[in-house]
Amino acid sequence: MLIGELAKQAGCETGTIRYYEQEGLLEKAGRTESGYRRYTGRHLGQLNFVLHCRSLGMTLSEIKTLQNLQNDAITSCAEVSELIERQIERIHRQIEAMHALEAQLTTLRNCCRENVPASECGILKSLLVSSAISSPHWTPDAAEEVESAERRKKGRKK
Amino acid sequence: MLIGELAKQAGCETGTIRYYEQEGLLEKAGRTESGYRRYTGRHLGQLNFVLHCRSLGMTLSEIKTLQNLQNDAITSCAEVSELIERQIERIHRQIEAMHALEAQLTTLRNCCRENVPASECGILKSLLVSSAISSPHWTPDAAEEVESAERRKKGRKK
DNA sequence: ATAAAACCTTCCAGTTGCTGCAAGGTCAAC
DNA sequence: GTTGACCTTGCAGCAACTGGAAGGTTTTAT
Incomplete structure (x- = not known):
């Protein structure tokens, strides 16, 4: 399949795919005679993995780390767990900060209701x-x- | 006061101040003979306003809007309220998304505890x-x- | 047959809100 | 007179893309 089809199947933009390839998160695609990228199901799997991890808030470099761990049969699972643990902590802190923010904004909103200058x-x-x-x-x-x-x-x- | 002093008082970096001036969020500072920026309490007030709004998650362009509303005595308060309302909604959505994320990550974490490859x-x-x-x-x-x-x-x- | 459309390519600039660096000017102190 | 702490400008870089220009290729409609 060509890049547009892959993008449609994965639900992202073609630019994102080229960017991921450039950043080494997707294997280089083969090319047609005229130079178009040709993709396989393997690429779709990789792309979905990356998109899924992104939707979990991981950075591209964290995802790269995960990919390397995947390919490295020797590494122990502990590193993967640790990465996930860091995500959870980060999200936790963000949620707390946001709650504080929400409270402040709500207070602020209640300062003004009337139609004054x-x-x-x-x-x-x-x-x-x-x-x-x-x-x-x-x-x-x-x-x-x-x-x-x-x-x-x-x-x-x- | 010079830029370093202002930065210390407001609790930000000098680079941030220059950036805000460049972006029109702070009035242009006067200059000493040798070209150093010279600031007044008025600038400190402006800077603190910007920093405070930033800490509430507003973008610089939203802050600029607020400043314009401040200077425009004719405008009604409704616009300000609306801006704050949008912030609250945004934060709300973010918090919800983050909760979902946290749940997913926690599930993920529980998939693996042992020290396997x-x-x-x-x-x-x-x-x-x-x-x-x-x-x-x-x-x-x-x-x-x-x-x-x-x-x-x-x-x-x- | 030809033109339009719908793909694709590369490269480059822009986004947001800064931070850091290089290369240099200024100023007070020792 | 020379450190060292300030200040100046301008530019590069971060993350993770997105959009555009300028052009090549293939399909489809007239």
Whole structure:
């Protein structure tokens, strides 16, 4: 089959397939007389493996590692397990971070419901306040002071 | 203050600040005689706003939109709300996807505990099987057929 | 027979949000 | 006077593609 057919069967773009081949995640395809790539079921299997691993959030280099482990009968299973374990931990951390995010955003949303001008918007105000809080060193007044001090010290105005 | 001081106060890298300035998320800084950027408290406020929004998962272009809404007293608050609402929905979808992922990975992990060769690894086997399942059109036998057919006739589809 | 369409090829640029480097200028201290 | 810590610009690179240009090949419609 040609690249378009393979892409259709696997459910991805032809560009992705060429990219994977280039990155060494798929065996080089044979060519027709006119130079078109010709694929076999073996390639479809490889491609689906890569796409499936991608959908599990693995990076291409992790997938390459897995492929190498597959081809290496000597390696013990432990390395594979470890890779998966790292994925799980990573996902776990991401989920937690996202929950925190969701909570913050929900709070933010509740700051503003009415149809007031943006200048009065509780959300924007809240965002500004949070910004200020997250930098405890700064107040408008202190800023003025720093500015003046700088001007005084340099002894020039710009 | 100079860029290093601003970076320290805001808790980011100097490169990030220059990048934000370049992208129009921070007002252009003044310059000293020797060409160093000079910042004011106003810049720190802007920078913290951007960093805070980034930490909420907003893209730079969304943040730019927010800034424009801030400066535009005529705009109604509804647009701001809408933006936040989109964030929440996005996060929600991401969390759900991640939960599904976590479940899949956990299942995968449980396929293999023993110290067997990778060639016998339940995880790898499982990944291969899932790949095959996710492409219902393909079986090794069918692949052989396609191959032969191609050799016989060099046939084209569609 | 010819033209359009639907494939395919390679190469290169762009995406996002930075980070790091090279090569150089500036400034305060020892 | 020379370290060393700053700062400057500009460019390359990351991940994992996606899209486009410019062109070649094959099939199909007129």
